[in-house]
Amino acid sequence: MHKRTARVSALAAAAAALTFAVAGCGSDSEPDEAACKEAIAQQLKDAAAGKEGAGEEKPDDCEGIDDKTGQRLVQEVTDEEMKGIEESLDAP
Numbered sequence: 001m002h003k004r005t006a007r008v009s010a011l012a013a014a015a016a017a018l019t020f021a022v023a024g025c026g027s028d029s030e031p032d033e034a035a036c037k038e039a040i041a042q043q044l045k046d047a048a049a050g051k052e053g054a055g056e057e058k059p060d061d062c063e064g065i066d067d068k069t070g071q072r073l074v075q076e077v078t079d080e081e082m083k084g085i086e087e088s089l090d091a092p
Helices: 002-017 033-048 067-090
Strands: none
Touching: 033 067
């Protein structure tokens, strides 16, 4: 049970540390929310695993994504990860 508690604690700390930095974008291409969300999910996993520097910078795949959308994507990724943890806790 302690392993699950540690995983939840690590994920919560990683989610709290994950930031969506404001950065100017000089690209003419349309931002790709799906690619940004995948990059955020990878950052969250790296941060939960204790990888140094994970979550400190806006992922390259998120260039052109406005802050409001970026925050929504971070919340979606965090909610999905927490749901997975809750389901694993409920499993026999």
